[in-house]
Amino acid sequence: MASSHFPLPELGWDGGWAAAFTEHTEHTEHLAGRVARVDKGACTVLTEQGELRAGYGAEPPCVGDWVAVRTGPVPRVRAILPRRTAVVRGGVGRDSRSGLSGDSSRHVLAANVDVAYIVEPAAPDTDLGRIERLLALAWESGAEPVVLITKADLAADLPGLLDAVASAAVGARVHAVSALDGDGLDAVRLRPGRTAVLLGPSGAGKSTLVNALAGRPVMRTGEVRAGDGRGRHTTTHRELLLLDGGGLVIDTPGLRRIGLSDDVAEGLAQTFADVEELAAGCRFADCAHESEPGCAVLAAVESGDLPPRRLASWRRLQREAAWMAGRADARLRAEQTRKWKIIHREMRRSGRNRP
Incomplete structure (x- = not known):
């Protein structure tokens, strides 16, 4: 990047981002910028004053994020603006x-x-x-x-x-x-x-x-x-x-493993919109498209309107998404249990110390 400064509109800045940055404008030392690269402990931010290397806290930014950067001898990311995508x-x-x-x-x-x-x-x-x-x-x-x-x-x-x-x-x-x-x-x-x-x-x-x-x-x-x-x-x-x-x-580097996240249901529905449309014609609302009578999806495979590979891929990704969602739920339950244990332990300790 040869430019010594980066006009924000060229980086994608618009009225919506300006509104999101409003609360940071009261700090004259804060600049708006876009994250170009993230390394351990520091990131590269493009701003109207040029390219900065800024540290960040416990919540690291991601490439593409808009951030508020505190300038000075040691620039630092003070806030990450809410992401659109x-x-x-x-x-x-x-x-x-x-x-x-x-x-x-x-x-x-x-x-x-x-x-x-x-x-x-x-x-x-x-x-x-x-x-x-x-x-x-x-x-x-x-x-x-x-x-x-x-x-x-x-x-x-x-x-x-x-x-x-x-x-x-x-x-x-x-x-x-x-x-x-x-x-x-x-x-x-x-x-x-x-x-x-x-x-x-x-x-x-x-x-x-x-x-x-x-x-x-x-x-x-x-x-x-x-x-x-x-x-x-x-x-x-x-x-x-x-x-x-x-x-x-x-x-981006080549993706060797492309795992689904735990909330990709809508993305899968759009990816397999043809399967979803066929499924609306199944006899049973909870049809799994395995061997159920009146399955419109299986009928489309048999007639050649839906490639068998397509249905197999839908099944595979649905199973993976369900597994990831289940794992996320289990992780949330474990975290909630841990928090309640801490609360109860503190309550017992407070009761023992009560005069």
Whole structure:
């Protein structure tokens, strides 16, 4: 980022953010800024006065957050403004905000994004199940999900591949892009002030895509392996980048494990809107689509209107979401039990000390 200062509107600032920041304007030493990178103990914040390295407290920010920063010899994040959107995955055993050390089943990958680009390579293979997982996270986040099939120039049958992806990405736009020759890039360029996050596996070409959108090398990229078309993992941290043509993008490391969080029910319903629509025609309201009579979902599979793979994926993600929700409930009950034990212990101690 070559700029010495960052006009807030270019970072996505608007009247809503200004209203949220109002309570901090009484402190003349507080600046509004957007978090570009989070490290252990400090984060990079973009402000109108330039790029700052600021410490933070027990509640770490996330890349994409808008924050109030106290300036001075040692800048520090004093508040995180309420998020409009947040891409959250679960089951990673890390801190819920920054991904630093901690014990949590919720991990915020990016905050305040308008578009979630789900990046999946055309070669050597395309994983429809992985696309569905990421779509569930994207729909739940509140951002607009868009599926990008990268390395489109390597696809053996691109029209057929796009049809298959479209069947797994109900309700989401699907685009084929080739960062090497520029095909398809115009459809995914961002307007000034808009923010996108790139989600996908290692080697999918996310950093190459960022460079193509920026029109210059801003991210390090790895070569494609000969023989199988797989890219090499290069991104090691999440970072918010301001593109020369306007817009912002958050590049992320390749996601090896894409766990669902404990509150992804709405995201799953939107991801599998076709299954949900069919389920409305089942004879029983609580139909599990296993072997029940009058099941409209099973009838659609038998007729060929619904791919069996699609139903299998729905079942798998529903089971995982239910397990995560159950685990969250158990964790909440354990925490409540622990708190009551502390209260009762203090009450007994107070009773013993009473004259």
